[in-house]
Amino acid sequence: MIDRGRTTESYFAWNPRDNPLLAPLIVGGGSIGGKGRSLLFALESLRRQGDPLFDEVRLPPALYVGAGAFEDFLSDLPHAESLLREEPEEIERSFLGTPLPPYVTAGLRRFLAGVDEPIVLRSSSLLEDSLQHSFAGKYRSTFLFNAGTLDERLSAAEDEVRRIYARIFFPAATSYRKKHGLGYDAMGLIAMRISGRWRGPFYYPTLGGVGFSRNFRRWTTRIRSEDGVLRLVFGLGTMSTKRGYARTYSLTNPSLRPEGLDPYKVMRHAQERFQVIDSRTRALEIYNIQDVWRDILPYHPCFGTFAQVYHQDCEDGYFSSVDRSFMPGREKKLSFTFDAFPKRHKIFFDRMKLLLKTLEDSMGVPADIEFAYEPCEDRLELLQSRPLWDGDDRQGQGIPEVGERRLLLKASRMVTNGSVEHVPWIVYVDHRVYSVSSDFHAIARAIGEMNETMGESRYILIAPGRVGSSNPELGVPVHYNELTRCCCIVELGIPREGYMPELSYGTHFFSDLEVDNVLYMPVYEGESGDIFNRDFFENSPFEAGPHEAIRLIRGDFSVFMCGFKNKGIVVAEALPDERGRQIPSG
Structure with missing residues (x-):
């Protein structure tokens, strides 16, 4: 029987600098913040299990910057004490004009020298990802195309670090802290390679999503809260954190769809738009699969595992497999139904059930993760791990x-x-x-x-x-x-x-x-x-x-x-x- 209170205390007291394999990933003093600490804690917890199912679970290459660097930065910032009275544009202008501590610049240079794929810079403040306050969407995470010379890429990354630091003083964050009586916060951050690979002009992982060890919003009483739940999308997983379409799975019964089995309703709830990084625009773009499916099909031998063609007829419609003769039209369209995915990738669900249970037991509270997955190689990258606030009490x-x-x-x-x-x-x-x-x-x-x-x-x-x-x-x-x-x-x-x-x-x-x-x-x-x-x-x-x-x-x-x-x-x-x-x- 796990002592939840003691386990939770141990989780929050854990310091990644005590692990000689993780300490080299960190620059700057102080805590690396809730987001960074939780992610490294997850990796250590899974490795400690020694289970073969976790052999293909990894983190993308990343650099973790401690909140001490933020404090050092503020000490060089002119008139820092008056920033709360300024407009956001003026706050950001002041931050962009102040140099980062030299050791942060050196750490970013080393990281970028080994990563030439697109990257994301993510906030990881001291108050983020606590038991109750996730600060979801209150700070800043930003994508960088990461092209050019090393000096050019470094300069762009430094500016984004400054913008993330500035968000501490923006109204969205200050009002959230005030509303919840949270007081002062300090900013750590993570620089991380974005999961995925180049597929023609597009960079993206095959699948992305979020997972939870508890399902507090069951769509049927046949599902238990402790069964856990996933939201899965094709492409970059940011689509799964927005209120768009995603495939929702109960981990103990993946065949149970919230929308039921009627083909029309399945089609109405199925994802069609997906997000990629486009090398032509050097930006995050959203495309409809109807328009680009021929361009990406050669890169996905298992495309039929998660995509189907819906045919409208006088009854409820029906689905068929995808082939090159498909032409989108009023009576036919391509959708990401993920219908065959549970049968062909059972190991994915076995791993997710064990992974989420392991993280919940290790933290002492329900777990919340973000991930990317390459089904053909059965490779899972963990992008975020944090406590899931348990509102079910x-x-x-x-x-x-x-x-x-x-x-x-x-x-x-x-x-x-x-x-x-x-x-x-x-x-x-x-x-x-x-x-x-x-x-x-x-x-x-x-x-x-x-x-x-x-x-x-x-x-x-x-x-x-x-x-x-x-x-x-x-x-x-x-x-x-x-x-x-x-x-x-x-x-x-x-x-x-x-x-x-x-x-x-x-x-x-x-x-x-x-x-x-x-x-x-x-x-x-x-x-x-x-x-x-x-x-x-x-x-x-x-x-x-x-x-x-x-x-x-x-x-x-x-x-x-x-x-x-x-x-x-x-x-x-x-x-x-x-x-x-x-x-x-x-």
């Missing part, structure tokens, strides 16, 4: 009888424990208006504007598709910092309009929801077990929001969620009449 109050309340929404999947009662507002984004809008981002900003006027009032946000999506056609592209008064998000699935919520567990957006105890549930109109009371939302009295797509409905609303039953409801305790006076909902 929230005690749900069960699901009460609706009784005199009016049932507005009911969900039957991806539900955790939690409840919030007597919420005075619902903010409803009308899917009919949103779908025909010429400016989705204007609606997102209007939600942020409305949020600012709420004062201390809480609200439930109900919107079509994926809230916070980077692709506005999938859902409202609102930023998390525009939802500070929101206590619950309900995503509406309207299949006939193409709005489909998705289990985006592990994305930056979801990380913030978990930490701040913002409840979430998806509701799919027309599906058994789910309820969307369309009459209420379309016909109740409302106040107009700052955009015609936004309705503010005043009342007395409550949310009850039970992870054990995988059930959640939103009910109206009382509603307003036309004169704004509260009336019973019954």
Whole structure:
């Protein structure tokens, strides 16, 4: 029996400088920060096991810079004490004009002399990747094409280090620290070769993704929390941390899809856009597989393992394998379904189950990883490892009888424990208006504007598709910092309009929801077990929001969620009449 408390203490006390094989990877004094320490701890934990399954698990070449270098840099920065009062542009200008400590420059030069592939520079502050605060998306990670002479590449890397340092003082980070009472932070960082290889003009790994030793948002009661979950994408794994499409696997039953087995629904949830580094633009680019599949097919002998062609017919459609005669069209399209992947790469799932369990046991808390994988060589690169905040200890109050309340929404999947009662507002984004809008981002900003006027009032946000999506056609592209008064998000699935919520567990957006105890549930109109009371939302009295797509409905609303039953409801305790006076909902 593992003593979780003692194990967790040992994890946070661990120092990579005590390992003679890891110490040479570090320059600068002090801690290398949560992100760097967690990654090296993971490597040591796996090597300690001596299991053959971990022989092909490695880290990309990297340099780790201690937070002492940041402190040395600040001591040379003019007027550092006044930076919090400056605008971000002025802060960055001051940082770019200050030289790095010479030992940091020397370390970067040595690293770049051995790496001529694209690299990423990642923040690794002292407060990042703690048990509760991941700082997901609050600091800066940046890609560099890493071309030119060594001096040119070094100069570009130094500038990016300075920009990462500057983010300590940017509003996104300072407001996050203030909100959570975290105080001062100091910045370590990681310079790392990006996982992948050149395939024609594109650089990318075959597969990338995120993994979790616990699944706190089960889509069926046939799955246990301890089974673990993966989100897998073709190409660079950054797509798996955004609210786009990815293949979601339960590690103990990979055949169970959250969207079910209907071919049309599988196609609707399947990835089509993937991210690469393009040598022609020297930038990160996103391509649709329909447009470039012939260019990359020769580099993937096992392409059919994760890609299929969907054929539309009068029934539900069907899938076939890919061949060179395929021509995308209205009735045929290529999708990354990963349908054959579990059968042909069972070792990948065996390794992931053991890896995540090993990391959870070693840290004493659930584990959260990012990875890249080359299936033909069965080679796994670990890109990030950190504690997964365990929000499953929230005690749900069960699901009460609706009784005199009016049932507005009911969900039957991806539900955790939690409840919030007597919420005075619902903010409803009308899917009919949103779908025909010429400016989705204007609606997102209007939600942020409305949020600012709420004062201390809480609200439930109900919107079509994926809230916070980077692709506005999938859902409202609102930023998390525009939802500070929101206590619950309900995503509406309207299949006939193409709005489909998705289990985006592990994305930056979801990380913030978990930490701040913002409840979430998806509701799919027309599906058994789910309820969307369309009459209420379309016909109740409302106040107009700052955009015609936004309705503010005043009342007395409550949310009850039970992870054990995988059930959640939103009910109206009382509603307003036309004169704004509260009336019973019954």
